[in-house]
Amino acid sequence: MLDDLEELVSCESCSADHAAVARSAQVVAEQGHRLLGARPQMLVTGGVTHVRWSFGTPRVLLLGHHDTVWPMGSLKTHPFSVADGVARGPGVFDMKGGLVQMFHALAGLPSLDGVCVLVTGDEEVGSGTSRALIEDTARACRAALVLEAAAPGGALKTSRKGVSHYGLTVHGRAAHSGLEPEKGINAATELAHHLLALQDITDTVTARTGPGTTITPTVMSAGTTDNTVPARAELSIDARVPSPAAQAAVDELIKGLAPHHPGARLQVDGGPNRPPLDAEAAQSLFALACEVAARSGLGPLQQAAVGGASDGNYTAGVGCPTLDGLGAVGDGAHADHEHVVTATMPPRAQLLAHLVGALL
Template sequence: MIDDLEELVTCESFSSDLAAVARSAKVVAAMGARHLGAPPETIVVDGVTHLRWSFGTPRVLLLGHHDTVWPIGTLATHPWSVIDGVARGPGVFDMKAGLVQLFHALAGLGDLDGICVLVTGDEEVGSTTSRALIEECARGLSAAFVLEGSADGGALKTARKGTSDYTVTVYGKAAHAGLEPWNGANAGIELAHQILTIAGMAALADSTDSPGTGGTTVTPTVLAGGTTLNTVPALARVGVDVRVPTLAAQSRVDTLMRALSPQVRGTRLEVNGGPNRPPMEAAMSAELFRLAQGLAAGLGLGALEQASVGGASDGNFTAGIGVATLDGLGAVGGGAHADHEHVIVAEMPGRAALLRALVASVLAP
């Protein structure tokens, strides 16, 4: 498993470098073919390379991604290593160790009838080209197992917030800031009004339909505006990151965003964007988590914990179309997207065994 992990980590696969993603797909395809006994179908959508293995009539989907957030060349500063049982390197936790565990889990099953494996190439940038493929593969199945890294301490992820992304653009009117600012319509001042309104939306969107989930967050992020120091800005914009625990909260935020109205005379607003991933609500994972608890105990893996997290994954899509989904089945470690990204290698065989047992249980007659 460590040799396989080194092979994947040392093939860099930055999401925005489509050639690198294509190279990575070839490495993942060859590894999967060795373990599963069959080559995958290679699916290229808008230049992004995805891989799919399908055996018989699928009833279970195993879902992962091979792209990472790390730019090409990161290996020079974050080299592959295994020291004191801890593996490090770009993408090792998110989520190349999960792919290794997936292949080893299925290699131990023997009969793969009823299984679909989908490894996408753009999860880290919103799954724009793979969402339809994910939903197509998952629709009507009994379960989806997502090989993203675990939550803290190895906890499985039983709920994820949904995501929405917006850009609010303010159009104003330029004027000389010293000679006649009153003849302008200040897009920067209007944007300030809008940012304060947006920052207060979370409290309006949340309700009792989301107890214990951490609640909705609506966060103004990237800002831009103006041209020169002595010109009233005619254009300004802000990006907005939204995380929601329920579909109802996602809909309420969207309504509030569409209802924004200008406060400064002479300005107008344009709101673009909307929901990206639906929430993965806890009800979609409850039965599978209970199954995993029993299987983990039988395997001697100890008590399994569960966690609700703010980050989204492709499991949001499978749960969003009504498929029972269990996430966080990948590596035990931490530091996704951070300099301290790492995997506890001793945990990898046990996690693979748990996944194998889950698949076998769902497929059992």
């Protein structure tokens, strides 16, 4: 398993580099071919390469992704390594460790009839080219098992917040900041009003729909030169919501923002990306996983609700019962300390194999 993990991690697959993602897809395909005994379909949409195996009529979907957030060249500063029971490297936890566990789990089953494996190449950037593929596949299945990394302590993920992304652009008017600043409309100042208004929107949504909504300003820019009133300012907004009602309320309020300065103009782009994964969509599968773990001597299982989203949000959103966080146990997704606890990999693969067997 560690050899296979090294092979996947050593093939860098930054989401933004479609050629790198294509190379990674080939490595995933060859590893899967060796362990599953079948060649997959290579599906290229919008330049992004996804990998899919289907055995018979799919009833159980195993879902993962092979792209990572790590920029190309990260192996130079974060090489793959295994020391003191810990594997490190870009994407080792999110989520190449989960892919290795999945392949080895399926390799041990007597039959794969009814299994569909889908490994996408753009999850980290919102699954723009794979969403329809994921949803169409999930609609035909009675369960989706997501190989994203586990929550702390190895807990399975039974609830995820929904995600919305917005781009707010302020159009003002340029002017010389020394000679005639009064003739300008400062887009940066206008943006500052709306930056503060996001907290009011959060409070309003919370009052309407309950706690759990967060609206976070992320990337911001304004202006062109030091002596010019900014004519344009831009802000990226990340919203996380616990319910469809909260997601709808956020959308309404952000798209309803009005200019503070009468001469300014606002442009709001974006909207909901992933629906929430409600705990009800996971409870039957979590209960089955607990039964399987108890019978197999794999210990009691824990569950967790998390703020991060995954493609499991999409499968749950189309009505397919979904259990997430079945992948690697470790920590540090997207961070310098990203790692996997290697001793957990075989029992996690065993748990997955028993769970898939029970579902089939």
